[in-house]
Amino acid sequence: MSLPSSLLYQPSSTNTATHRFLDRINAKYSLSLASYSDLYHWSTAHIDDFWDSIWDETKILGHKGSVVVDKDAKPAENVPWFSEAQLNWAENMLQHRSLSKVALIQATEPTPQNAHPKLKRCTYAELYSLVAHVVSALIHHGVKAGDRVASYSSNCIENVAACLATTALGGIWVSAAADFGAEGVLERFEQVQPKLIFTVDAVVYNAKVHNHISKLKSLLSGLNEVLSTKPKIVVVSTGLEGIDRADWHDDWVDWSDFVCQGQDVKAGRTEDGEIKWYRGSFNHPLWILFSSGTTGRPKTGGMLLQARKELAICADLQPDDVFFYYTTTGWMMWNFLVGGLASGCTLVLYDGSPLRDPAFLWNLVDELGITIYGTSAKYIDHLSKKYRPREHHSLQTLRQIYSTGSPLAPQLFDWVYENIHPTVLLGSITGKSNARMLDSAHGSNTGGTDICSLFAGMNTMLPVYRGEIQCRMLGMAVESYGPDGKVNPPGVEGELVCVKPFPCMPAGFWPLPGFGSDEAVQAAQKRFQDAYFSGSQGVWYHGDHVLITQSKQGNAGGVVMLGRSDGVLNPGGVRFGSAELYDVIDAHFADQIEDYIAIGQSIDNGIDERVILFVKLHNDQTLSPTLIDAIRTQIRQRRTPRHVPNKIIQVHQIPYTLNGKRVEVLVKKIVNGAPLSSINPATLLNPQCLEFYVNIGAELRDECLRN
Numbered sequence: 167m168s169l170p171s172s173l174l175y176q177p178s179s180t181n182t183a184t185h186r187f188l189d190r191i192n193a194k195y196s197l198s199l200a201s202y203s204d205l206y207h208w209s210t211a212h213i214d215d216f217w218d219s220i221w222d223e224t225k226i227l228g229h230k231g232s233v234v235v236d237k238d239a240k241p242a243e244n245v246p247w248f249s250e251a252q253l254n255w256a257e258n259m260l261q262h263r264s265l266s267k268v269a270l271i272q273a274t275e276p277t278p279q280n281a282h283p284k285l286k287r288c289t290y291a292e293l294y295s296l297v298a299h300v301v302s303a304l305i306h307h308g309v310k311a312g313d314r315v316a317s318y319s320s321n322c323i324e325n326v327a328a329c330l331a332t333t334a335l336g337g338i339w340v341s342a343a344a345d346f347g348a349e350g351v352l353e354r355f356e357q358v359q360p361k362l363i364f365t366v367d368a369v370v371y372n373a374k375v376h377n378h379i380s381k382l383k384s385l386l387s388g389l390n391e392v393l394s395t396k397p398k399i400v401v402v403s404t405g406l407e408g409i410d411r412a413d414w415h416d417d418w419v420d421w422s423d424f425v426c427q428g429q430d431v432k433a434g435r436t437e438d439g440e441i442k443w444y445r446g447s448f449n450h451p452l453w454i455l456f457s458s459g460t461t462g463r464p465k466t467g468g469m470l471l472q473a474r475k476e477l478a479i480c481a482d483l484q485p486d487d488v489f490f491y492y493t494t495t496g497w498m499m500w501n502f503l504v505g506g507l508a509s510g511c512t513l514v515l516y517d518g519s520p521l522r523d524p525a526f527l528w529n530l531v532d533e534l535g536i537t538i539y540g541t542s543a544k545y546i547d548h549l550s551k552k553y554r555p556r557e558h559h560s561l562q563t564l565r566q567i568y569s570t571g572s573p574l575a576p577q578l579f580d581w582v583y584e585n586i587h588p589t590v591l592l593g594s595i596t597g598k599s600n601a602r603m604l605d606s607a608h609g610s611n612t613g614g615t616d617i618c619s620l621f622a623g624m625n626t627m628l629p630v631y632r633g634e635i636q637c638r639m640l641g642m643a644v645e646s647y648g649p650d651g652k653v654n655p656p657g658v659e660g661e662l663v664c665v666k667p668f669p670c671m672p673a674g675f676w677p678l679p680g681f682g683s684d685e686a687v688q689a690a691q692k693r694f695q696d697a698y699f700s701g702s703q704g705v706w707y708h709g710d711h712v713l714i715t716q717s718k719q720g721n722a723g724g725v726v727m728l729g730r731s732d733g734v735l736n737p738g739g740v741r742f743g744s745a746e747l748y749d750v751i752d753a754h755f756a757d758q759i760e761d762y763i764a765i766g767q768s769i770d771n772g773i774d775e776r777v778i779l780f781v782k783l784h785n786d787q788t789l790s791p792t793l794i795d796a797i798r799t800q801i802r803q804r805r806t807p808r809h810v811p812n813k814i815i816q817v818h819q820i821p822y823t824l825n826g827k828r829v830e831v832l833v834k835k836i837v838n839g840a841p842l843s844s845i846n847p848a849t850l851l852n853p854q855c856l857e858f859y860v861n862i863g864a865e866l867r868d869e870c871l872r873n
Contacts, residue, residue: 174583175591175630183482184627184640187223194219201720202627202637210643213237213666217247217471217641224474224508227261228253228445239667240704242695247669248448248467255452255466256297256334257443258474262510265291267485269507272323273530275370275518279407285534288323290510293330296425298441300331303428307398309361311336311444314454316360316397318351318382320344320369320517321495324402324421326504328364329453333466335434336444339453343496344369348384349804350746354456355389357676362398364421368406372519375406379413386415400424449673455498455618468670472619473505475640481538481566481593482626483509490514491540491568492527498618499540499570520545524553528561535563542571543594544739546578547773554585566591568624571739573727575773576633593624594635596710596727619670621662621708622725634715634724642668644725646714651703654714656723661731662710671706709734733830735766737777740808744830747779747801747809754800758793760784761820764811765834769870776812778837778866782820789816815862819855832856837863 179185188205192198195215199205209216214234221230231250239245262269270293272286288296309315315332317340319325325341332339340358342351344366355363369376382399390396401414402421419427434442448467477483489506490513493499506513514534520527520541530536546569555561564587569578574594582592621644622635630636638644645653646660654660675690675697676682682690698706711728718724733744744764751759761782766775779797783789794814802810821829832845836859847853 172632182626203722206722241706242699242704251448252445254443256330259507299428302433305433314360316340343494352388368409472670485510487511528555540568542739543574595623656716662708662712664706779811822851
C-alpha cells in the first residue's frame, strides 16, 4: 500500500526524556544505541531489563523486588510481572504536596443563566488533604481492599479525589459517565456489586443543566432488585441553577458531609498523619472500565508503570505543563489524564459540550496556558468544518495535541498544522481503554481498545508524518501479521498483534478467581482466551487492521490505522459492541424481530462510520416506520444517542458461519465494497443471502456519495 509520508513536524531538541533515557540505558548496559529504532528494538528484545529500568527511571514509589518477568513467555500465558513488588497507584499520584502548585482546574460549559462560570482550583496539598478525608470516610462506611466503589458522575474535582481515595485503600474503582443511560449503567454495576456509589446532582451539556437525580433513581431501583446489599450513595451538590434536594432520598449523603465525616473520624492514617497506603501486589486490581464486549481488570502496577513510561518519558510531561483532555469519566482517557498527577503538572477537567461554542476550549488554552491538548479525531473533524482556532486565539503555549478514538485522517493532520498550530507535536495514539462489559447473553468480546495503555503513540524525540502515528511504543512488541500468522514486511497491511508480554495486559475478564462462582470464573477465562489468543500461537491479536511503514529518521516505522478487523462499532469515535444493541432488541422487540446484525459503514472518506442495523422480522412481516422509530427510541433511552443506528433495514436472512456465529465482519466488508469473490462461501451456513448485502451495500455507498 502506497501512502504519502509528508514531514509535518521535526523535533528541535536532542535533550528529550527519551534521549536521556537512551543515554542511561547505554551507560547501564554498556550499549551503543543511537536512535529510537535502536532503543525500541532493544526494549522489545529485553523486556525484563527494559521494564526494570522504567521503574527506576520514573522513580516509582514502592518495593520493586528482584524479579521482573519471564521474558521468553508468550502473551497468552499472562505471566506475572514484578512478583515481589508492593506498591500503590494513588500514593504515586499524590507524591507531590505543594501548597501553591495547582493540581486540578475544573471548568464548566456556560449556560444562559451562568454565562461566565467560575473556574475551580485545587492545589496538590488541598488534593492530598481531600483524599485523606475521603479515605477516612470510606473506611468509616466499611470499604476495604478489594471492594468496588463506583462513580456515575461528571468530570469534576470530587470524582478525581474519590478515585484516588478508593485506590489508596486498595479498593477497585468503577466508573460510568453521567451521560450514559441508567439501564446501561445498571448492566455494568450489577456485575461488580459496588459497596458505594459517588454521583452528582446535575451536569451541563449544550448550554443546558440536566438534572441527574432521575437517572440515579432509575439506576438504584434496578440495583435494589438484583443486589442483596444496597450501596451507599454520596451525591456531589454542583450548585447548578434549578437544582435542589427535594428529590433526594433520606439515606443519601452529601459530598461535603461525607468529607466532614472523614475529617472527624481520621481513619486510615499513620501516627504522623500520612494516609495508610495499601501497598498491594503488582497484580492487585486497580479499576474496572467498560467498553465493548467484556469486563476486564487492569493491574495496579501495570497501569502505573505504563502511564509513567508514556507520560514521563514518551510525552516528556513536566511539572510546568498544563494538561487537558476532553473526555467523560467513562472513557479511558480520563484515567490517562489523571495519571499526569504523578508528574506534578496541572490537569484541566471540563464538563460540557466541546463544540456548541467551539471557541470556549481554545479560550481556555490561552487563559490557563494549556500545553497539552487531548481530544478525539471526530472532534477535530467537526471543528475543521466550522472553526479555525489559529485565527482567533494565540495558542502559543501549546506544544502537543493528542487525538484518539478513531484514526485521524491524513487531511486532518494538514488541517491541524494549518489551522491550530504550525509547530505542535500532533500525537495520534491508539490502544487505550482496557476493560469491557461482560455480556452474558452474547459473549461479544473482541475490539480495539483493551489494554488500558498505548500500543502506538507519541514521542517527543521523533518527527510527525502525515497520516501516521509516530511510532510503536517502547516495550510493546507490535507487529503486523499476515493471514499466514507471519510478520509482514514494512508497508504491507495486516492484523495488529503484540508478540511479547506487556505489564498492562488485563488480568482477565470479570469475574476473576475470588470474585465469582467457579463456573463464572471459568467462563470468563475462556472468553479472555477466545477474545485475544484463539488460534494465534500465543500472541495478542488486537482486532485492528494496520500498516507499519518503513523506518524513517530512526522511528522504527510509523503506524497507519486502517480500521477495525472485527465487528466493534465506532460512530463518531465512540466504540461499543453490537451486543449493546442486540440486548435492547431482545428485551423489547423479541415478538417482532427474529434476528439481527449490526455493522459500521465507512463515511466521510473513512473519517467516520455510521451504524447500519439489519433486522429479520417474524413471519416475513413488513418493517414499518413506527417500528423503526420504536427501535431507535428504545436504543436512545437505554444506551446513548451515539448507539442509535443511522439506518434500520429489513432483510430475509442473516448470514451465519457453519458453527452458528453471525458474520458481522464479513457483512461489514461487503457493505463497504469488498467483492463477493473475496468471500469463502464454504465457511457459511447460508452464503446465498450475501447477494442481498452486495446490492444494499452499493445503494448505501451511493447514498453517502450523494450526501
